[in-house]
Amino acid sequence: xxxxxxxxxxxxxxxxxxxxxxxxxxxxxxxxxxxxxxxxxxxxxxxxxxxxxxxxxxxxxxxxxxxxxxxxxxxxxxxxxxxxxxxxxxxxxxxxxxxxxxxxxxxxxxxxxxxxxxxxxxxxxxxxxxxxxxxxxxxxxxxxxxxxxxxxxxxxxxxxxxxxxxxxxxxxxxxxxxxxxxxxxxxxxxxxxxxxxxxxxxxxxxxxxxxxxxxxxxxxxxxxxxxxxxxxxxxxxxxxxxxxxxxxxxxxxxxxxxxxxxxxxxxxxxxxxxxx
Numbered sequence: 001x002x003x004x005x006x007x008x009x010x011x012x013x014x015x016x017x018x019x020x021x022x023x024x025x026x027x028x029x030x031x032x033x034x035x036x037x038x039x040x041x042x043x044x045x046x047x048x049x050x051x052x053x054x055x056x057x058x059x060x061x062x063x064x065x066x067x068x069x070x071x072x073x074x075x076x077x078x079x080x081x082x083x084x085x086x087x088x089x090x091x092x093x094x095x096x097x098x099x100x101x102x103x104x105x106x107x108x109x110x111x112x113x114x115x116x117x118x119x120x121x122x123x124x125x126x127x128x129x130x131x132x133x134x135x136x137x138x139x140x141x142x143x144x145x146x147x148x149x150x151x152x153x154x155x156x157x158x159x160x161x162x163x164x165x166x167x168x169x170x171x172x173x174x175x176x177x178x179x180x181x182x183x184x185x186x187x188x189x190x191x192x193x194x195x196x197x198x199x200x201x202x203x204x205x206x207x208x209x210x211x212x213x214x215x216x217x218x219x220x221x222x223x224x225x226x227x228x229x230x231x232x233x234x235x236x237x238x239x240x241x242x243x244x245x246x247x248x249x250x251x252x253x254x255x256x257x258x259x260x261x262x263x264x265x266x267x268x269x270x271x272x273x274x275x276x
Contacts, residue, residue, distance in 0.1 A: 003144035006060075007051045010074065016046035017081070017105035024098040028171050040088050040098055043104075048082045054078060067134050070111040075133075076260075079141040079244065085143060091181065095171045099148035110261070132203055136196030140256060142189030143228070146182055147253035150246035153178040157243055177242050182249060190225075190232050197221055220259040227252045 020042040027035035042098055054075065066072050084100040087093055156172045172178070200221075201211045212218060231248045234240030 006056050007052055009049055009056065010111070013046050013050040014051060014105060014112075016042060016049060017101060017108060019106050020046060020097070021101040023141045024094075024101050024264075027094060028098055029167055036094050039101075040085065041092060043081050043097060043101060044085060046104075047085060049082065050074075050078045066137075070113075072113045073107045073261075076137060076140065077104040079137055080104050080107075080144055081109075083145050088180075091172065093149075093181070095152060095168075095173075096145070096148045098196075100145070101150055103144065103148075110217070112194075128194040132196060132199040135192055135199055137187050139191075139193030139196050140260070142185050142192060143249075144257060145255050146185035146189060146249050149178055149182045149185065150249040153182065153246040154243065154250070157246075175242070179245065182245060183235055183241070184234065186228065186232050186249070190228050193221075193225055193228065197225060217259070220255070224252055224256045224259075229253070 006089040020039060023035055026032070057071075066075050080100055081104050084097055089172060152172050153175060155168060156178065157167050160175070179211055200218075205211045206270055221246060227248065229246060231240065231252065235245060247250050
């Protein structure tokens with residue numbers, strides 16, 4: 001049974017992420033330097049509280065809280081915020097938080113809609129669980145950041161093309177900067193996703209005797225991997241960049257996130273908690 005503090009801290013986390021979302025919106029529309037440092041600071045505070053939620057579960061249960069879908073959603077939102085904070089630390093890309101903060105809040109909000117008794121299947125009591133989950137979620141997190149950067153690129157490109165310089169123009173970096181960061185994130189995300197798929201395949205071989213079982217999660221992962229792999233190959237060999245690269249990055253993330261949120265509801269899958 002989860003401790004009393006865990007749901008309480010999660011509600012506090014959701015509130016902070018909501019306040020962070022509002023702060024980032026104000027950063028975009030108001031010419032105030034205050035929000036340029038206050039908005040990331042709010043997410044940092046939320047990240048610390050959220051870390052307490054995950055830490056409390058680990059100390060009580062003895063394993064990371066990723067078994068149930070609601071836990072996986074919470075863990076993913078935690079990684080999203082952590083990933084943004086790292087990008088902000090290196091690139092000072094405050095505007096990216098206007099995409100990450102609401103996404104993190106909505107995922108935390110979604111976590112409250114799912115409930116159920118937490119039961120750890122014997123098959124999950126293995127070192128494969130943290131190994132596979134770490135690579136898979138990190139890859140998804142990097143692609144989420146690439147999604148935010150790509151959305152910024154598309155908005156900025158639209159403004160320049162149509163000569164409609166709104167308040168966002170000064171807040172968003174140049175197209176060249178955004179395109180370069182998109183490429184960097186793709187270079188990091190694709191190997192992590194590949195390692196996530198490989199460790200999942202090896203785990204399946206150990207537990208079920210087959211590397212590949214053609215379940216819906218595996219098929220969707222393979223399709224997303226091919227899309228991002230083709231995008232990376234296009235960037236390296238064919239000079240694919242700019243608007244097309246940004247649009248494909250957005251498409252890949254939408255496919256990946258769509259299955260992550262609704263795939264187990266529509267399709268029967270071992271990843272939906274029936275790890276037998």
